[in-house]
Amino acid sequence: MRKILFEGIVQGSLTERPPAADETALAELAESVNRAAQIKLGRSLSIRQVDAGSCNGCELEIHALNNAFYDLERFGLRFVASPRHADVLMVTGPVTKNMREALERTYNATPDPKWVIAVGSCAADGGVFAGSYAVEGAVRDVIPVDLHIRGCPPSPVDLLKGLLALLQYVER
Amino acid sequence: MAILDTITHSDVADRHRPWPRAQVNDEGWRQAIDQLATGRLVLLGLWGDAPMVHMALLDEPAGEAAVISYVCKSGKYPSVGARHAPAIRLERAISDLFGLEAVNAPDTRPWLDLGFWDVRHPLGKKAAARRQVSYDFLPAEGEGLHQIPVGPVHAGIIEPGHFRFTANGEHVVRLEQRLGWVHKGIESLMQGAKLEQAARLAARTSGDSTVAYAFAFAQAAEAAMQIKAPLRASYLRALMAELERLANHFGDIGAICNDASFALMQAQCAILRERTLRAAEAGFGHRLMMDVIVPGGLSRDIAPKGLAEAAALVAAVRGVFADLIELYDNTASLQDRTVTTGIVKPELAAQFGAGGYVGRASGRTFDARRALAYAPYDKLSFEVPVRDEGDVNARVWLRIREVEQSLSLIEQILGAVPAGAIKAPLGRAKSCEGLGFAEAFRGDVLVWLRINGNSRVARCHLRDASWFQWPLLEAAIEGNIVADFPLCNKSFNCSYSGHDL
Numbered sequence: 001m002r003k004i005l006f007e008g009i010v011q012g013s014l015t016e017r018p019p020a021a022d023e024t025a026l027a028e029l030a031e032s033v034n035r036a037a038q039i040k041l042g043r044s045l046s047i048r049q050v051d052a053g054s055c056n057g058c059e060l061e062i063h064a065l066n067n068a069f070y071d072l073e074r075f076g077l078r079f080v081a082s083p084r085h086a087d088v089l090m091v092t093g094p095v096t097k098n099m100r101e102a103l104e105r106t107y108n109a110t111p112d113p114k115w116v117i118a119v120g121s122c123a124a125d126g127g128v129f130a131g132s133y134a135v136e137g138a139v140r141d142v143i144p145v146d147l148h149i150r151g152c153p154p155s156p157v158d159l160l161k162g163l164l165a166l167l168q169y170v171e172r
Numbered sequence: 173m174a175i176l177d178t179i180t181h182s183d184v185a186d187r188h189r190p191w192p193r194a195q196v197n198d199e200g201w202r203q204a205i206d207q208l209a210t211g212r213l214v215l216l217g218l219w220g221d222a223p224m225v226h227m228a229l230l231d232e233p234a235g236e237a238a239v240i241s242y243v244c245k246s247g248k249y250p251s252v253g254a255r256h257a258p259a260i261r262l263e264r265a266i267s268d269l270f271g272l273e274a275v276n277a278p279d280t281r282p283w284l285d286l287g288f289w290d291v292r293h294p295l296g297k298k299a300a301a302r303r304q305v306s307y308d309f310l311p312a313e314g315e316g317l318h319q320i321p322v323g324p325v326h327a328g329i330i331e332p333g334h335f336r337f338t339a340n341g342e343h344v345v346r347l348e349q350r351l352g353w354v355h356k357g358i359e360s361l362m363q364g365a366k367l368e369q370a371a372r373l374a375a376r377t378s379g380d381s382t383v384a385y386a387f388a389f390a391q392a393a394e395a396a397m398q399i400k401a402p403l404r405a406s407y408l409r410a411l412m413a414e415l416e417r418l419a420n421h422f423g424d425i426g427a428i429c430n431d432a433s434f435a436l437m438q439a440q441c442a443i444l445r446e447r448t449l450r451a452a453e454a455g456f457g458h459r460l461m462m463d464v465i466v467p468g469g470l471s472r473d474i475a476p477k478g479l480a481e482a483a484a485l486v487a488a489v490r491g492v493f494a495d496l497i498e499l500y501d502n503t504a505s506l507q508d509r510t511v512t513t514g515i516v517k518p519e520l521a522a523q524f525g526a527g528g529y530v531g532r533a534s535g536r537t538f539d540a541r542r543a544l545a546y547a548p549y550d551k552l553s554f555e556v557p558v559r560d561e562g563d564v565n566a567r568v569w570l571r572i573r574e575v576e577q578s579l580s581l582i583e584q585i586l587g588a589v590p591a592g593a594i595k596a597p598l599g600r601a602k603s604c605e606g607l608g609f610a611e612a613f614r615g616d617v618l619v620w621l622r623i624n625g626n627s628r629v630a631r632c633h634l635r636d637a638s639w640f641q642w643p644l645l646e647a648a649i650e651g652n653i654v655a656d657f658p659l660c661n662k663s664f665n666c667s668y669s670g671h672d673l
């Protein structure tokens with residue numbers, strides 16, 4: 001174990017430079033709710049991820065944000081286990097009928113101010129699952145959404161861009 | 173003896189490939205159940221196709237499959253689950269989706285219909301919605317027992333499901349799962365869809381196995397339409413399948429260790445996973461390689477640098493993986509958590525026909541790549557690692573050994589990919605049916621497909637390996653402490669989306 005830890009020290013870091021914040025995401029945010037924009041949270045946001053019906057592809061890429069290459073925590077962004085500790089809900093999937101109530105309850109359990117990020121094509125418009133008897137639709141059909149990060153699934157870099165845009169927006 | 177020789181049947185479907193499908197009456201249906209109950213045959217799947225139910229069977233030693241079909245009389249068929257437990261959840265799903273009733277079924281509670289849909293029996297004779305959200309969990313009574321409900325929303329970046337633990341102090345007396353939360357109605361969306369669109373849906377059944385699903389779907393379609401994917405496509409399919417297996421196994425090995433609070437392993441494995449996904453993107457333009465495998469071959473060729481990137485990945489992994497194995501093997505505090513935890517008995521794995529590392533860590537040798545020898549695995553040399561302890565540790569070791577096999581397979585593939593076309597023309601299909609399999613990282617995926625005359629999907633059924641693994645998790649956790657559940661659960665890593673469909 002010492003050997004691996006030691007190599008980690010001498011080899012230098014794998015962590016890559018952050019991408020520029022996504023312009024379109026910034027624009028979307030600037031337009032979205034102003035209600036909490038004034039409240040300074042400091043450079044730290046807690047994120048609660050909610051799978052409202054995804055195929056699990058989006059989760060895999062969200063997970064990747066924690067690896068050494070993207071190292072999300074260096075930006076003061078971290079995933080938390082309870083909506084009660086969260087500033088941000090990151091929601092994936094088309095919202096299934098079966099998950100609608102659970103999503104609403106998670107949203108209601110998250111204290112204000114809060115932001116909602118819809119991750120993935122499915123979360124944006126239902127994706128390939130739109131129109132099914134078992135699918136409610138996009139995330140914004142169920143709870144208010146502040147930011148969309150599209151892609152099937154969005155890559156970790158796409159996710160990072162969106163999150164950095166959110167962070168800049170909150171800091172303003 | 174071929175499977176159908178042991179089952180009384182009438183009509184054999186004339187365009188069902190590559191294995192036969194035959195219609196049976198009560199006698200044939202019962203003969204099949206007999207053979208499942210005695211363990212001569214393995215249940216591969218059971219699904220509705222109103223007014224019929226189909227049952228896919230496997231003769232494991234012979235590497236042979238068959239489908240039998242029972243025409244329901246007034247919406248009823250004799251329960252398989254009554255004598256063969258692995259069928260119980262499948263029957264409950266058929267009842268929810270089709271309204272077909274398994275007579276004498278031991279459990280008639282709904283399974284996928286949680287009471288939120290606007291319609292009942294969406295794939296069968298539609299009826300007014302059920303609108304009943306309450307659910308009768310199995311009773312657990314006794315002094316000092318308490319219940320712990322968990323989910324559907326879980327405390328990590330994972331899929332939703334509900335677990336109901338009954339515990340006596342720290343010890344789990346019973347776990348009951350309640351799934352279905354991410355049911356998206358994939359099979360209904362497929363009906364009437366063009367083949368290309370259906371392939372995209374199949375590829376989104378379980379995102380971590382998108383290659384395997386697309387592979388199985390393509391094989392079902394190609395079998396039905398009697399098309400052969402070009403050799404180059406076939407090798408590149410296997411390259412993607414092995415990259416997908418590597419990525420998932422790295423992720424799992426790290427995550428299991430992390431659930432035993434050993435974060436160093438997680439950090440190291442996550443690096444390997446990321447490198448794998450980057451090699452995948454370099455070769456196929458998408459980190460998860462979605463939508464590259466299509467019926468007939470591939471939708472795109474590998475990028476010119478793709479083969480070199482894959483070779484570089486293999487070299488990079490070989491450079492560090494041995495150290496990580498040693499780290500796992502020599503960390504006593506980690507072994508203390510994984511050894512003898514969450515045991516699946518070999519009898520149970522055999523009875524349920526559990527695939528993947530869950531089955532192979534409990535003595536079941538089945539691997540679709542070997543047993544069904546689909547292309548190009550019939551031309552590649554690899555071992556199928558098997559252990560029989562059935563604990564978390566064995567499931568970790570299985571993944572470690574399979575990583576080594578995948579590395580060797582990738583090397584063989586890189587040396588053997590021929591030049592040539594990547595897609596065979598589909599032409600116009602007559603109505604036909606096909607059965608396809610692919611070995612995903614967690615086990616065998618089954619796809620059954622009926623294509624109608626204008627090349628659209630008439631009916632498609634997708635069966636994830638998780639259907640036969642989830643119930644074993646309930647058994648594995650019994651008698652373990654509640655705190656070991658995350659560890660156990662991760663060592664199974666069953667799919668929610670692939671199961672809920």
Ligand code: SF4
Pocket residue numbers: 053054055056057058092093094119120121122123127151152153154376379
């Ligand atoms: S956007 Fe794509 S990866 Fe994400 S849940 Fe939907 S289908 Fe899966």
